[in-house]
Amino acid sequence: MSLRRFIPLFDRVLVRRVIPEAKTKGGILLPEQAQKMPNEGVVVATGKGLRTESGEFMPCAVKEGDKVLLPEFGGTKVTIDDQDLFLFRDSDILGTLE
Amino acid sequence: MSLRRFIPLFDRVLVRRVIPEAKTKGGILLPEQAQKMPNEGVVVATGKGLRTESGEFMPCAVKEGDKVLLPEFGGTKVTIDDQDLFLFRDSDILGTLE
Amino acid sequence: MSLRRFIPLFDRVLVRRVIPEAKTKGGILLPEQAQKMPNEGVVVATGKGLRTESGEFMPCAVKEGDKVLLPEFGGTKVTIDDQDLFLFRDSDILGTLE
Amino acid sequence: MSLRRFIPLFDRVLVRRVIPEAKTKGGILLPEQAQKMPNEGVVVATGKGLRTESGEFMPCAVKEGDKVLLPEFGGTKVTIDDQDLFLFRDSDILGTLE
Amino acid sequence: MSLRRFIPLFDRVLVRRVIPEAKTKGGILLPEQAQKMPNEGVVVATGKGLRTESGEFMPCAVKEGDKVLLPEFGGTKVTIDDQDLFLFRDSDILGTLE
Amino acid sequence: MSLRRFIPLFDRVLVRRVIPEAKTKGGILLPEQAQKMPNEGVVVATGKGLRTESGEFMPCAVKEGDKVLLPEFGGTKVTIDDQDLFLFRDSDILGTLE
Amino acid sequence: MSLRRFIPLFDRVLVRRVIPEAKTKGGILLPEQAQKMPNEGVVVATGKGLRTESGEFMPCAVKEGDKVLLPEFGGTKVTIDDQDLFLFRDSDILGTLE
Numbered sequence: 001m002s003l004r005r006f007i008p009l010f011d012r013v014l015v016r017r018v019i020p021e022a023k024t025k026g027g028i029l030l031p032e033q034a035q036k037m038p039n040e041g042v043v044v045a046t047g048k049g050l051r052t053e054s055g056e057f058m059p060c061a062v063k064e065g066d067k068v069l070l071p072e073f074g075g076t077k078v079t080i081d082d083q084d085l086f087l088f089r090d091s092d093i094l095g096t097l098e
Numbered sequence: 099m100s101l102r103r104f105i106p107l108f109d110r111v112l113v114r115r116v117i118p119e120a121k122t123k124g125g126i127l128l129p130e131q132a133q134k135m136p137n138e139g140v141v142v143a144t145g146k147g148l149r150t151e152s153g154e155f156m157p158c159a160v161k162e163g164d165k166v167l168l169p170e171f172g173g174t175k176v177t178i179d180d181q182d183l184f185l186f187r188d189s190d191i192l193g194t195l196e
Numbered sequence: 197m198s199l200r201r202f203i204p205l206f207d208r209v210l211v212r213r214v215i216p217e218a219k220t221k222g223g224i225l226l227p228e229q230a231q232k233m234p235n236e237g238v239v240v241a242t243g244k245g246l247r248t249e250s251g252e253f254m255p256c257a258v259k260e261g262d263k264v265l266l267p268e269f270g271g272t273k274v275t276i277d278d279q280d281l282f283l284f285r286d287s288d289i290l291g292t293l294e
Numbered sequence: 295m296s297l298r299r300f301i302p303l304f305d306r307v308l309v310r311r312v313i314p315e316a317k318t319k320g321g322i323l324l325p326e327q328a329q330k331m332p333n334e335g336v337v338v339a340t341g342k343g344l345r346t347e348s349g350e351f352m353p354c355a356v357k358e359g360d361k362v363l364l365p366e367f368g369g370t371k372v373t374i375d376d377q378d379l380f381l382f383r384d385s386d387i388l389g390t391l392e
Numbered sequence: 393m394s395l396r397r398f399i400p401l402f403d404r405v406l407v408r409r410v411i412p413e414a415k416t417k418g419g420i421l422l423p424e425q426a427q428k429m430p431n432e433g434v435v436v437a438t439g440k441g442l443r444t445e446s447g448e449f450m451p452c453a454v455k456e457g458d459k460v461l462l463p464e465f466g467g468t469k470v471t472i473d474d475q476d477l478f479l480f481r482d483s484d485i486l487g488t489l490e
Numbered sequence: 491m492s493l494r495r496f497i498p499l500f501d502r503v504l505v506r507r508v509i510p511e512a513k514t515k516g517g518i519l520l521p522e523q524a525q526k527m528p529n530e531g532v533v534v535a536t537g538k539g540l541r542t543e544s545g546e547f548m549p550c551a552v553k554e555g556d557k558v559l560l561p562e563f564g565g566t567k568v569t570i571d572d573q574d575l576f577l578f579r580d581s582d583i584l585g586t587l588e
Numbered sequence: 589m590s591l592r593r594f595i596p597l598f599d600r601v602l603v604r605r606v607i608p609e610a611k612t613k614g615g616i617l618l619p620e621q622a623q624k625m626p627n628e629g630v631v632v633a634t635g636k637g638l639r640t641e642s643g644e645f646m647p648c649a650v651k652e653g654d655k656v657l658l659p660e661f662g663g664t665k666v667t668i669d670d671q672d673l674f675l676f677r678d679s680d681i682l683g684t685l686e
Contacts, residue, residue, distance in 0.1 A: 005195050005196050006167065006193050006194075006195055006196075007193050007194050007195075007196065008192065008193040009159050009160070009189075009191055009192065009193050009194065010159060010189060012192065012193065014193075047193070048159075051156060051159075052641050052642070052643065053150050053151060053641060054150070055150065055154070055156045056643070058639060058643045061597050061598060061636075061639075062597070069594065069666065071664070072664075076169070076170075076192070078167065078192070087192060087193075091597075091598060093597055094596065094597065094600065094664070094666070094675060095594050095595050095596040095597050095600065095602075095635070095675075096594075096595050096597065097593050097594055097595075098593050098594075098595065103293050103294050104265065104291050104292075104293055104294075105291050105292050105293075105294065106290065106291040107257050107258070107287075107289055107290065107291050107292065108257060108287060110290065110291065112291075145291070146257075149254060151248050151249060152248070153248065153252070153254045174267070174268075174290070176265065176290070185290060185291075201391050201392050202363065202389050202390075202391055202392075203389050203390050203391075203392065204388065204389040205355050205356070205385075205387055205388065205389050205390065206355060206385060208388065208389065210389075243389070244355075247352060249346050249347060250346070251346065251350070251352045272365070272366075272388070274363065274388070283388060283389075299489050299490050300461065300487050300488075300489055300490075301487050301488050301489075301490065302486065302487040303453050303454070303483075303485055303486065303487050303488065304453065304483060306486065306487065308487075341487070342453075345450060345453075347444050347445060348444070349444065349448070349450045370463070370464075370486070372461065372486070381486060381487075397587050397588050398559065398585050398586075398587055398588075399585050399586050399587075399588065400584065400585040401551050401552070401581075401583055401584065401585050401586065402551065402581060404584065404585065406585075439585070440551075443548060443551075445542050445543060446542070447542070447546070447548045468561070468562075468584070470559065470584070479584060479585075495685050495686050496657065496683050496684075496685055496686075497683050497684050497685075497686065498682065498683040499649050499650070499679075499681055499682065499683050499684065500649065500679060502682065502683065504683075537683070538649075541646060543640050543641060544640070545640070545644070545646045566659070566660075566682070568657065568682070577682060577683075
């Protein structure tokens with residue numbers, strides 16, 4: 001079953017966590033990076049976004065393929081195609097990594 | 099008494115939980131899937147949706163027949179026609195499964 | 197004193213709880229139905245509904261005569277004409293039973 | 295000093311509690327009515343109502359002279375002209391009794 | 393320094409507490425009036441009122457010189473010209489006494 | 491470094507606390523004034539004010555040079571040019587002293 | 589990897605903390621400055637700002653290069669290019685230092 005199967009709802013963002021490249025090249029390191037879950041990730045899919053009072057959707061601030069910096073806590077673990085992925089709210093993602 | 103008998107109110111969604119197909123084909127697995135309640139389900143019926151300040155209903159993001167991924171917690175159990183079904187709020191459903 | 201005497205205010209709904217018909221015909225059963233209070237009821241009267249910022253009333257989603265499914269908890273008991281009736285908020289009623 | 299002296303502010307409602315007429319004629323009885331404070335009352339005076347963002351007052355849902363059913367708890371006791379009266383918020387009053 | 397010196401901000405109301413006139417003439421009595429602080433007062437000054445989202449001020453419901461009934465609790469004590477006065481929020485004052 | 495260096499953000503107000511003039515002339519005294527921090531102050535600088543949903547700033551109710559009465563609690567201490575100053579929210583300041 | 593790599597989301601502000609210049613020239617000192625983290629900083633990058641109900645972004649009150657005074661608590665530590673930087677919400681920054 002390809003990953004396209006799962007479409008998050010509303011302002012949820014599906015993220016695959018990645019280990020930052022080689023340490024020496026100065027990847028983005030969160031304190032005590034190695035032991036803990038990597039805080040970098042790539043956006044796999046996003047929902048339509050938050051819905052306003054008038055019923056319109058405000059698109060998520062991140063989009064598929066974006067590299068993102070994740071908060072230390074939070075995120076719902078979802079295993080899709082035997083891969084561990086994580087659902088975050090759009091507003092909980094710290095920033096994007098160009 | 100056919101299932102049509104029960105119409106959820108507002109943004110409630112009536113869901114029948116389903117066990118994901120064969121494990122090997124890579125169904126959607128939530129951690130330790132087997133022991134716990136299946137987190138996949140099918141939408142049986144939805145309410146008109148949330149009501150805005152102006153009195154209009156914002157339709158639910160999911161519709162009857164959608165395959166959905168459910169949060170690990172929450173949901174109100176309702177037994178209809180001797181079947182255990184579950185009521186979720188539209189905004190608590192994680193995503194849809196195409 | 198006829199039941200017409202009591203008119204709920206705002207989004208309150210006055211409900212008479214009913215025991216679902218014969219079990220075999222598949223009435224709506226909430227878990228361990230028999231011992232606990234029946235969760236099915238009939239709407240006896242409704243208030244004008246919630247009031248918006250502009251002062252208009254948004255009518256209740258249920259109306260007099262509707263069969264409804266009630267949440268397991270909540271509801272204020274009111275004894276009218278020696279009958280035990282219950283006041284629920286419109287938004288707390290789970291759904292209607294056609 | 296006549297009762298007119300006291301005018302509640304905003305959505306406050308001044309109520310005199312009354313003991314429901316003779317029991318046999320089926321007054322409105324709240325569980326274990328006799329021992330506790332009567333939950334029936336008559337509206338003595340109301341404030342202008344809640345104020346909206348635009349500064350207008352939304353009149354109270356009840357008016358002077360209405361018979362009302364009061365919640366079991368809440369209400370601020372005020373003694374006026376040696377009479378014990380009670381201040382309720384308009385939205386806390388359960389309903390009116392015609 | 394005359395009392396004009398102090399102008400409350402926003403929806404604050406400056407009140408001087410007064411002991412209700414002679415008991416027999418039926419002043420407004422709160423339960424166990426004598427021992428506790430008098431709950432009657434006179435408005436000394438008011439702020440411009442609450443500010444709405446559009447930046448306008450909604451004038452206080454009470455004005456200088458009004459006789460008011462105060463809640464049993466709350467109020468910030470301020471000593472001005474060696475007099476103990478009290479600051480209340482406009483919305484916490486129970487009502488006016490004509 | 492002159493005091494102009496520090497500009498508070500949003501609805502923050504920078505205040506220098508002052509000891510009220512001679513006691514006999516009836517300065518504004520808060521209970522047990524001497525031992526505690528003086529509750530009178532002078533506004534040194536204000537932010538642009540709170541921002542509304544439409545992005546405009548609602549100017550602070552106090553302005554530079556105003557004499558103000560401060561709440562007993564709250565306020566963030568900031569030492570500028572070796573002087574202890576305090577940051578208050580505009581809405582926490584009790585009133586102005588003409 | 590240059591610092592431009594990281595773009596904060598929404599109203600987040602990326603700040604590098606700085607030790608205020610020489611003490612004698614009267615840098616901005618927060619109480620017991622030396623032992624604790626410096627409360628002065630320079631803005632490295634800002635997000636687009638808070639999003640309103642209509643979906644527009646309200647730009648941050650601070651911009652890249654601004655010298656800012658930080659609250660004693662709060663801020664998320666992020667290590668970029670082996671430098672410790674901190675993420676604050678725009679509304680938590682106390683003020684700017686010209």
